[in-house]
Amino acid sequence: MPQPITDIYLPRQAKVEQIEVENSLISTFVLAFSDRQYNDAFHYQPGQFMMVSMPHYGEAPISISSTPTRPGAIHLSVRRAGKLTNAMHGLQVGDTIDLRGPYGRPFPMEQLQGQDLLFVAGGIGLAPLRAVINGCLDQRDRFGTLTVLYGSRTPSDIAFQSDLGLWQKQGVDCHLTVDAAEPGWDGAVGLVTSLMDDLTPELSRSTALVCGPPMMFRAVLGKLASMGFSDEQVLTTMERHMKCGVGICRHCHMDGKLACVDGPVFSLAELRKLKIMELES
Ligand SMILES: Cc1cc2nc3c(=O)[nH]c(=O)nc-3n(C[C@H](O)[C@H](O)[C@H](O)COP(=O)(O)OP(=O)(O)OC[C@H]3O[C@@H](n4cnc5c(N)ncnc54)[C@H](O)[C@@H]3O)c2cc1C
Structure with missing residues (x-):
């Protein structure tokens, strides 16, 4: 049975x-x-x-x-x-x-309906956002514009290339950048934040979903704030070492919250209330 x-x-x-x-x-x-x-x-x-x-x-x-x-x-x-x-x-x-x-607590997909979504990711950080992006594409009329900014170390490190190609064909505004170019690369070179300079989001209906290594995360948060995004308009998923995944072992303790059951998805407003390394300057 x-x-x-x-x-x-x-x-x-x-x-x-x-x-x-x-x-x-x-x-x-x-x-x-x-x-x-x-x-x-x-x-x-x-x-x-x-x-x-x-x-x-x-x-x-x-x-x-x-x-x-x-x-x-x-x-x-x-x-x-x-x-x-x-x-x-x-x-x-x-x-x-x-x-x-x-x-874990998922992304608030219902709350995101009607919003323009800005996805900013580095490396493997695109993995959890891929779930959201493909979900939005499957219910296209429920969401506003979709923009993906993705940073990799080098052109050979760019993951999810087939997804990025498909997303672009389906109207997602995708932009890539690499930390260091290789022969044949004629795309952007620089931090993923450099891709944010040309954006003109409609702040009254925008949410940013950010996922990547701590250094990138901090830089992106600074840039989003300078663009006018409030802490409530920024969502992320937190990585912590976990043993049980269900709130028992407390390995993923984050200043009173557990990444496994209170997260891994948090708004920046929620994270600002915690002392966590990702937000320390
Ligand atoms: C919610 C969540 C989602 C994740 N999603 C993904 C994903 O989609 N894809 C993905 O590739 N990874 C993801 N990760 C990260 C992944 O769980 C870790 O990289 C995990 O440690 C890999 O296990 P491992 O046995 O291969 O590596 P490990 O043997 O655990 O080693 C990984 C690194 O962690 C160090 N380490 C191990 N144990 C500890 C400890 N207790 N304290 C401090 N450092 C330690 C090791 O020295 C090594 O550098 C996610 C993590 C979380 C919390």
Whole structure:
């Protein structure tokens, strides 16, 4: 008998159906639960994460990078960082891993309806935003303009290239920049904040969704403030080391809040009330 769908604490086996190599460090794994009935009923929201595990290699939180508007498969975009993520990069189509979740507070998709959305990401930070962007594209008339600013170290590090190409074709205003050019690159060079200079957002109906490494995050927040975005108009997802993912172990404690259950999605207004390294100058 399949387990009840409400039992979210139990790891379940999922099969790797497809692997999309994004760059030398990041791959997107397309997964489906081996229990087809469970897979068909599985539901999540953009911004939530799964606790992913492999025997001998441990467990780690990974954002769901697919959108629930395209049911049937879960996408996890994974950057090689340590024990588990390196082992995941050795997986082949047909192999299995264990998943529990979904966990965490998602992006407030209903609140975002009618808004112009500005996505600013660096590196693997585009993974959780991909879920939102594809969700918006699947319900296009519910959202205003979509703009994506994406920064990578070098042109060879640009991940999610097929998504970026598709988004551009579907009317998303996508801009890329790299920290350092390589031969053949004629695009922008510089921090992702340099892409923000030409933007003229309609502030009364705009929200920025920001996700990337701490240095980029701080610079982007400064730029958004100078453009007139209020702290309530900026959303992000917080990365913290997590063990349980469900508010028990307190590894992801952030000055009174837990990234796993109070987040990982927070508004900047909520984060300003906490003492966290990302906001220290
Ligand atoms: C909500 C959330 C969503 C995430 N989404 C994604 C995603 O979509 N894609 C993705 O690639 N990554 C994501 N991450 C990050 C990912 O969970 C980490 O990189 C994770 O540590 C990888 O596990 P690992 O076993 O491969 O690496 P680890 O073996 O855990 O090592 C990773 C790094 O962390 C250090 N480290 C390990 N344990 C600790 C500790 N207790 N305290 C301090 N440092 C430690 C190690 O030295 C190493 O530098 C997310 C994290 C969170 C919290």
